[in-house]
Amino acid sequence: MSKGGIKDKVAIIGADMSKFGERWDKNQYDLLVEATEGAFKDAGITKDEVDAAWVGIFYYFTGLSGTLVEDALRLDGKPVTRCENYCASGMDAFRNACFGVASGAYDIALACGVEKLMDEGGSGLPGFKIFGHPIYPLPSAPAMFCMAATRCMHEYGWTKEDLARVAVKNHENGLHHPKAHFKSPVTIEQVMKAPMIADPLGRFDCCAMSDGSAALIITVPELAESYAHSDDYILVKSNAISVYTMAPWYWPSYDFTHFPATVKACEMAYKEANITNPRKEIDLAEVHDCFTITELLNCQDLQFCDRGKAVEELKKGTFNWDGETAINPSGGLKSFGHPIGATGCRMITEITKQLQGRAEGRQVPNAKIGLAHNLGGAFSVCSVTILGKNE
């Protein structure tokens, strides 16, 4: 890694998200306006103060290029770039925006993400007819992660009930979030009896299809002090992305019990943020929980516990909202759904609010360092962002 890095060079001065859910009556422009207006207001700026924008969008039908931001906000020809990096699209937009301000090229940047999934109908992620190679098999998204679940059950002896506990925890957390898609608790029995999507994952093991958007306003710390959050702007401690193969099923000897991209990205992020004991130092984390198995393996790969021990720690309450390392205190993808381009920015927004002590009803006590994590594709792309209070 180069000597440069991003640590303490970027400040978040505004953050907000739209309501997540089946937003039938709103389009992608509406959602983006909902999120960005909140963020502008939070920062105490107008859109005209934005110098450049990056937007995370996964699907072509949500919008190609940066024009979606222009057509929603009319930034009068300012630079806008669309970022696509699977489920890490939103967080990668944020990462690129960070470079934009840290380099000195721009004073204020907008990092946002949006996805309008529900216009395509509701049975699984759309687009699989046109993705990728025309001949080689393409499993559904849950099927990809199930390959890891099957192997973990074999290696670690985890059960379907163990996986269900992740869903129960995250649904419980989501109850307290005003912007969540689902605000309903589920029981272990409900999770286990739900219709199967891809064996062994049932409907409640999978995150839902949702619409949503989130937005962040960033600048450099020197300038942050002249905006609304002059006392409690949030600092970017590190920002890493790791990319591995789209087709791990062809990777000889790959064990399917860890996600190499998560391991690599957090290694980079911890080094830059100077974190040596993640479990102790990180107070809360928004961890990619597209499927229940994903959260468990990510907790291990992020070094919140040893390999094979995630279920044991989950049962002990380590990952509860008030546990040693709060995992998905917002309710995670399980409660918000996964409008792909929006999710990364939604997580960073959540961590920002928590560190500012403004996470009403779900505030993790005394949160100083938080982590946001996305894992996309077939565990191919992982982004990790670490944020800290300005102390």
Added chain:
Amino acid sequence: MIGIKSYGAYLPKNLLSRNLISKAWDFPAIPGSKAIAGIDEDTITMSVEAGLDCMLGIDPKTVDGLFFATTTQVYTEKDSASLIATVLDLRENIITIDFTDSLKAGTTAMTRAIDTIKANNDVKSILVIAADTRTPEPSTMWEYGFADGAAAILIADDDKLPISIEDYYSISANTTGPWKRTEQDKFIRTFEPKTDAQFYFNSMRNVILELLKRNDLKPYEIGHAALYYDNPRMHARLAKSLKFPQGVAQNGLFFQIGDLGTPMPFMLLISALKRPKPDAKIILAGYGNGADGILMQVKDKNMVKELNKTHVALGYQKNMEALDNYSIYISNKKLLDKDRYTRKSSAVIVWRETDSIYQMYGNKCKECGLIQYPRMFTSCFKCRTTNNFEKVKLQLKGTIFTYTLDHLIGGEYYETPVPRCVIDLDGGGRILLDMTEIKNPENNVKIGMRVELTFRRIHEGAEFINYYWKCRPKRGRS
């Protein structure tokens, strides 16, 4: 000497009991069952299976031609033989041709293969494959007969062969029945079944009598007679009229697997050779707008027995499974109107990646030796060296490392959920394949399970038929 060097066969996994047909339509009961192709099978995929069986232990690069016979070709413009030859990894400088439109296309292809070898010094062997998937009109008596399968025979010029070909003779007869018009007809039609039977009797009898006469043979000198038939009663009448001794003209197959169409004479021959009589004369006869008769002789009984031992027994006949109900059959035959799923495809990609997609070649890293798949990836998974691979043939069998049962599927499948299996191939290479021919996958798919690769239809993206490999629980391919 020109003769048969090897043979192989393929029967699909499914058997439909005739009982289910008679129950469905309240028809008089007929005993037995018939072989039914899966929804991901057609004459091309079944021919690949029969070809793989036939070519066991033989270098595909030594074969000089592939003649394919069927009445149910997948395309009417674009041949099937070239695709089958490609998947079987035959050379490029060979002769490929489709013989179609008559049920005797199999035996006709065989006689033309013999001629081609005779006429060309540089053509030493030709693989003849016949396959059919004739769909009978539901609720007709055809439904009792028409069955699916494939058989392959390798004709060669060699000093030592298990079976020699002595003579052959053909007649042509313009009989109207049965037929199927190119544009108008979805199903085979006929004018009058009784005259069809008479046409069959006349052509078959005449061709065999002439073959006996030309070779100065008496009926009792024939050891095995593999005579095409679609009606067991007519077959018995024919054998009796030709004065073949009891047991010479075998007739059990119709009851066991049905009327396979063009591969039927080959299947009868392979079945008869299960118990080869030493030095026996053999008559093989095909029928359809005339007839072909081929006279052969067992030259080396032990070589025949060796073929039987190493190859799967009559196209996995022992390893078939009865369908639970008639509706699965109707659905597999696409006789129900359903929306069909199409993924995008590209004829260019399929052509560019033929060795990886069809022929199952992988890459071996010249730096670290790791064998990997597919060939489109340009850097090694392990040592990360770029573009430093040699092409290696992967094995068509392996062990499941992990899997899932996918309910979120689009497309035509044998059964859902679809097992998506990560497989470590024997000898190296890891691959993702869908599993076919699996009942109750929840209980029957396991980590560590042994599987075989089988060539199947996968979808009709870009409006052509896209084929790829799937895996199946071991059926016993050697």
